Amino acid sequence: MRISAKKLQDYPLYLRPFFWNQNRKYGMVLKPALLWARIPRLFTTVALLFGALDSRKSVITxxxxxxxxxxxxxxxxxxxxxxxxxxxxxxxxxxxxxxxxxxxxxxxxxxxxxxxxxxxxxxxxxxxxxxxxxxxxxxxxxxxxxxxxxxxxxxxxxxxxxxxxxxxxxxxxxxxxxxxxxxx
The missing domain is CATH 1.20.1290.10 (AhpD-like)
Known part of the structure; x- marks a missing residue:
């Protein structure tokens, strides 16, 4: 990777539940999440947008x-x-x-x-x-x-x-x- 991820403890506390959930779901934290999370407001915005697009209510299967x-x-x-x-x-x-x-x-x-x-x-x-x-x-x-x-x-x-x-x-x-x- 061209940009390094921080250590998990160096990210804001409010982002750690998201990382915990990824670890539970995938068996690891996803590297892009660690990069986006270097700028917490961007990470939050991207995560919310992805959640809206990957909704169970979507007309796309x-x-x-x-x-x-x-x-x-x-x-x-x-x-x-x-x-x-x-x-x-x-x-x-x-x-x-x-x-x-x-x-x-x-x-x-x-x-x-x-x-x-x-x-x-x-x-x-x-x-x-x-x-x-x-x-x-x-x-x-x-x-x-x-x-x-x-x-x-x-x-x-x-x-x-x-x-x-x-x-x-x-x-x-x-x-x-x-x-x-x-x-x-």
Missing amino acids: PSLRSMITVRVSQINWCEFCVDVNSYIYAKRAGEESKLEALSEWRESPLFDEHEKVVLEYVDAITFSDRQVTDAEMEELRKYYDEDGIVELTGLIAFQNMSSKFNSALDVPSQGFCRISSKKT
Whole structure:
């Protein structure tokens, strides 16, 4: 990592329950959390935004949310994000075959039409040489109302921020999942 984490006792007391919860859930504290927590107000804001986007009340299914975060992470070369989000996807979906084919989603018969429409939107937002087209937006409207599209866009934008943050600071994989971080 390009920036070091502080010792746990050097973080504010009010952040330690969050670290305890991560340790309980993942068996360790996540390295990006330790980096964001160097600036407690940023950490709190990021954690609240993530919580809102990963809500049980979301119109986007949990497994699709995880697939989206893995795809964004692949594009942005974030080893940590591919690792942890693949692990979460495998738990939510109960399978890994789609993860193994995710970098070739267009050619794969594993993905249904809904997933392909969403993944096209993910790619259009995430690749810097692309823009979302009116045709892509119309395809999304087959599956989501305007609030759902805003939520989907927010999730993709959040994961872009998160994976770019982790990639820039060279946050390594923490060994959650064996899926590689292939880019394309």
